[in-house]
Amino acid sequence: MQPVLGAPLFVEYKEVTVTDPLRQGDVIEAVDENATKWQRHLLILTADCDFANDKNQGRVTCVPLLTQDEYILEFQIPRLCEKVIKKCVEALQMILSKADGPHISAERLREWPLEQAPADIVSALHLEMAASQSAEKLIDAIRKVSLPTGNLDHAVQRLVSASVDVPNGKSLGNAKRDVVSALRSHYANPPGDALFLSAIAPAVQDGYFVYLRHLEQVRQQDIALAPTHSPTSYRRLARLNDRFIHAVSQQFASVFMAIGLPNDYEEMREIHSELLGERYK
Template sequence: MADVFAEFCDFSTSEPLRQGDILEAIDINAAMWERHLMVITADCDLAFNKHHGRVTCIPLLTAEEYLLEMVVPRVRNRLVEKPVGELLKILDRIGGPRVSAERLRHWTTEESADSIIQALKLLEKDAVIARAAIESIQQLDASADELNQALRNLVDGQLGGDKPPTRKNAVARVLDPVREAYQRPPGDAMFISTFAASHDRGYFAYLRHLEQVWEPEVAIGPKHRDAKYKRISRLRDRYTHALVQRFATVFMAIGLPHEYEEARDVYFELMGDALK
């Protein structure tokens, strides 16, 4: 029987903490950014205490959490452009108030379609198109705590607008960017199918959020009294190196202006003058 694929590997509880170790918060109510962490502090820093006890980690979010936090808002913002644009065209045509797209979108969350249509004194065809656009925006912007509901809102919001797409096309406009997040995630994220036994829901390591944990508060063995985190697994080297490489790319140094260097030198000179 073929081995089950997994990105993590076995380790000995006698081994010291190292890069690629997966930590789990003892607090079962820990925030999603703190629940599961991967150590990215270099092994040499850990070995020679260059980190001074501060272990730098990145969070491992469930796929649902990541998509709700990072992907769904981006898809929603793109889809809402069409109905908001339709409302702006109506306002321009009737000589209505000049408002930004952002304010117009926010207005639809504050009042009903009837109230907005009445306030703008829209009639006949303009009223019909405006109602469809407003209800489309409201559906797209509807809050959802679960991923499936959020995706349904994005599909249904398109179908309620003026000249809606087919359901097949509406679904594709939602699922294509979600599929992209899995197959070609942005440089600041990486998909991991499973990082420990019984943790196989599908996850994303998110590289733009850092957490620091005091090493004495990490239990690397079976005992975790007074600890805030316990080590539960270790990623295989290939995946650890891939994540660290992406992390380095995200935070690569960029050129700084000459004025910055001058200001930096002034601060040093002032400190030196105080010692003279």
């Protein structure tokens, strides 16, 4: 999206000079153009006091900065696809049950569409015409959303198409609106392990998600702060503004400090809550 002419361009980073020491919130970029998405752009989490007092022993802890397309493809598209697959599998099992067809496990119904064409699967099931047409649409929908793709546009198109074909499917317009709405919701309200940033450096402004559950460690000596002839693995690009550094640090702490409590405890807590409610009926 292009900024409005005349409007100030908001960015979450600030530029640094070669004399600025390496610090928490610095954005670094892999020198290797073939680096994976988990290593291409990294955000440094090592605390400033650890750098200042050399407590990090020369190791720099980072988290990846994924492009918005990479993040959505990795974490959001699969969640939406799973809903479609589950609905299709349940509908297929219902069709087979009503037709006195073979009992096929849900796991197998997920796998089969990736092995054979929908028409071949329906033929093998020996269903009557009406049932076979419905089954073929469901099998095709499972196939569409299960096939891997590295392109977000293709993934969205397949998901929309499959959402039309499921039982009580939506119209094309409504399906597209609902899929897009679900994806957009993660910008303002991402899960606790992610945070959206519109820009991370002067030439890197296409929208990114900090993903806090994947840690990378880089040797401090492998990060170049200025142009150099020495071999390095990363170069520093910029530093996040203080408010965003603090937000990421706080969110990172909350992800790894959360302590799960046993189900028995939660059930007992619910009992006490209900007893309190009974007191005031």
